[in-house]
Amino acid sequence: MNIVPDKKQLLELAHYRMPFGKFKGRYLVELPEPYLVWFQQSGFPEGKLGIMLRAMLEIKINGLEGLIRKIQKDFPQ
Template structure:
């Protein structure tokens, strides 16, 4: 099985900012892992935001934040 990343989605994820709450305006990569885990336990929001938060949690769990930060640097918005 060959898995290829969707670069447009990764670029969007790298530049997406939290739209509400305590961390409003921060890039999702800047959210603390315990905050993302809280969403996992309480339920992610519906729609695109929930999908992006879920993806960011997986990225953080697997120690791949550097990939997102590189995308932010290489593909400024």
């Protein structure tokens, strides 16, 4: 089974910024992993932000931040 990432969703994830709190305005890839783990334990927000934070945690757990940073560099917004 081949899993093909959705390019549009990856672009959006790479350029999505935290909308509130201590890390407001930072790209999600810049969020510390313990902060994302805290959300996992406490409950991710509803909606798109929760989906994006969940995805970023998986990316970080699997050491794929470089992929997101490359997308940011190659496809600036």
